[in-house]
Amino acid sequence: MNGNDTIEIPARKVKVTDSADICIVGGSCTGVFAAVRAARLGAKVILVEEQNRFGGVATCGLVGMWHSVYDITGEKQVIGGLTFEMLERLEKRGAVSEFRDPAESRRWGIRLNSEELTLELDAMVLEQKNIRVYLQTRYSETVRKPDGTVEALVLENKSGRFGVRADAFIDASGDAVLCRDAGFPLHFPAHPQPPTACARFSGWDTLGKFNLKEICDQHRDEFPDLPCGYAWSMDIPGSTLMMFAGTRVMHCDCSDADEITRGEFESRKQIRALMDLFRKIRPDSKLALETLPSVLGIREGGHIRSLAPLRGEEMLAGTDFPDTIGCGTYPVDIHGNEDESISFMYLTGQKLVYKASRLVSEERWLPEGKILPFYRIPLRCLIPEGTRNVISAGRMLDADPVAFGAVRVMVNLNQCGEAAGVAAWQAVHHRCGIAETDFRETRRLLTAGGSCFA
Ligand SMILES: Cc1cc2nc3c(=O)[nH]c(=O)nc-3n(C[C@H](O)[C@H](O)[C@H](O)COP(=O)(O)OP(=O)(O)OC[C@H]3O[C@@H](n4cnc5c(N)ncnc54)[C@H](O)[C@@H]3O)c2cc1C
Numbered sequence: 001m002n003g004n005d006t007i008e009i010p011a012r013k014v015k016v017t018d019s020a021d022i023c024i025v026g027g028s029c030t031g032v033f034a035a036v037r038a039a040r041l042g043a044k045v046i047l048v049e050e051q052n053r054f055g056g057v058a059t060c061g062l063v064g065m066w067h068s069v070y071d072i073t074g075e076k077q078v079i080g081g082l083t084f085e086m087l088e089r090l091e092k093r094g095a096v097s098e099f100r101d102p103a104e105s106r107r108w109g110i111r112l113n114s115e116e117l118t119l120e121l122d123a124m125v126l127e128q129k130n131i132r133v134y135l136q137t138r139y140s141e142t143v144r145k146p147d148g149t150v151e152a153l154v155l156e157n158k159s160g161r162f163g164v165r166a167d168a169f170i171d172a173s174g175d176a177v178l179c180r181d182a183g184f185p186l187h188f189p190a191h192p193q194p195p196t197a198c199a200r201f202s203g204w205d206t207l208g209k210f211n212l213k214e215i216c217d218q219h220r221d222e223f224p225d226l227p228c229g230y231a232w233s234m235d236i237p238g239s240t241l242m243m244f245a246g247t248r249v250m251h252c253d254c255s256d257a258d259e260i261t262r263g264e265f266e267s268r269k270q271i272r273a274l275m276d277l278f279r280k281i282r283p284d285s286k287l288a289l290e291t292l293p294s295v296l297g298i299r300e301g302g303h304i305r306s307l308a309p310l311r312g313e314e315m316l317a318g319t320d321f322p323d324t325i326g327c328g329t330y331p332v333d334i335h336g337n338e339d340e341s342i343s344f345m346y347l348t349g350q351k352l353v354y355k356a357s358r359l360v361s362e363e364r365w366l367p368e369g370k371i372l373p374f375y376r377i378p379l380r381c382l383i384p385e386g387t388r389n390v391i392s393a394g395r396m397l398d399a400d401p402v403a404f405g406a407v408r409v410m411v412n413l414n415q416c417g418e419a420a421g422v423a424a425w426q427a428v429h430h431r432c433g434i435a436e437t438d439f440r441e442t443r444r445l446l447t448a449g450g451s452c453f454a
Contacts, residue, residue, distance in 0.1 A: 025139040033418045036124055041421075061296075067411050076374075080452035081452070241290055249296075309381055348371050388434070
């Protein structure tokens with residue numbers, strides 16, 4: 001193909017079929033929590049999701065693991081709001097592991113049943129009569145006024161192309177597609193964290209004891225697609241299946257469509273190789289592959305340029321920002337994109353680096369005897385520079401690699417979603433730009449709605 005080949009698309013009028021105060025692109029828990037918070041404040045909300053369900057990586061990607069709502073001493077609850085509400089709802093269905101016992105959730109995180117989460121997200125959204133949902137609907141274009149303010153979005157689904165208007169917009173697409181199209185520059189890390197396809201298995205316990213890394217290395221000549229890198233797995237509450245997160249696609253630029261296609265195939269080939277390996281070395285086991293994800297799990301893509309990027313140094317110093325909207329305890333966890341490494345900076349002060357599952361270095365990043373009970377997340381790292389009526393929420397937030405390594409997990413991004421929903425409501429309600437919203441009011445409204453950041 002000649003790279004200069006182009007086609008002309010004739011200008012076409014698109015019918016505007018809906019309008020709202022706030023329109024949200026992306027319906028992971030981040031987007032859903034943004035919608036519910038804004039709706040509870042009285043906003044009319046449009047929520048657009050391209051998959052057939054809400055939840056993003058937590059449901060379509062099969063990752064049913066949230067992290068503790070307590071600080072690392074277990075003495076103080078630091079995450080409340082819709083994360084806590086959702087955990088309570090799941091607890092009633094037997095679909096969550098212990099989360100009220102700080103010791104338990106601190107050690108293992110909080111395991112969720114992703115299918116039950118799907119049902120509870122449906123229920124949580126449908127309870128809000130002022131949220132209009134578009135599932136299986138893809139955001140495709142942004143329409144801007146001459147001053148750059150976003151006026152409408154073009155969406156596409158089975159019914160065709162149509163427009164929706166709103167006063168404010170939340171980009172919860174993970175990939176920052178709306179921010180990108182609205183003209184806000186993105187920056188891309190030199191070494192983005194690699195994507196992973198998870199899978200669910202039955203009969204994993206019939207495999208007996210084994211060291212995954214060792215058996216993969218022993219059989220790599222015969223099964224060259226076997227995964228390498230850090231792997232973890234979890235039992236799924238209310239299910240006999242086991243979720244495995246162990247594939248890794250190196251050097252994958254998840255903002256590029258061809259690369260994503262490669263990533264989908266490569267990660268699934270890794271699962272194929274794993275199944276073939278077990279069939280060979282454990283022929284009598286009852287292992288069965290039960291579920292593949294409907295999307296490759298993306299850890300990192302582009303980041304917005306925000307009013308105030310979150311820097312690891314200040315986050316790990318425990319800085320209390322004037323615009324703090326959330327707290328977290330997840331360690332800095334960086335999966336290597338070039339090799340089989342993974343490094344953790346725990347809030348206990350320990351820094352561990354593994355290569356090919358072997359511990360290669362251990363040191364303290366905090367002085368002996370010191371710990372950081374939790375860190376804080378500010379609102380400004382979600383607000384694109386130069387924005388009038390667009391705010392982001394999710395993994396596209398503006399953070400350096402260290403801060404991103406910690407803040408990128410779901411309980412943290414859930415809080416970002418809630419804050420974005422509240423800030424967008426403020427901008428509409430007070431008729432001001434998102435960057436001019438009063439952060440004290442954001443914090444007050446979040447707290448009144450159950451958030452408990454300290
Ligand atoms: C394999 C893996 C394991 C992980 N393990 C954990 C873990 O154990 N615990 C944890 O908390 N975090 C974990 N993470 C990190 C965490 O899951 C992600 O950082 C987080 O889910 C990102 O949330 P998000 O809302 O930004 O994006 P996503 O969850 O990706 O959601 C974005 C949503 O936007 C939708 N969307 C995108 N584009 C469009 C469009 N054009 N139109 C309409 N909708 C659109 C998508 O369909 C999706 O639903 C893991 C990540 C991966 C990949």
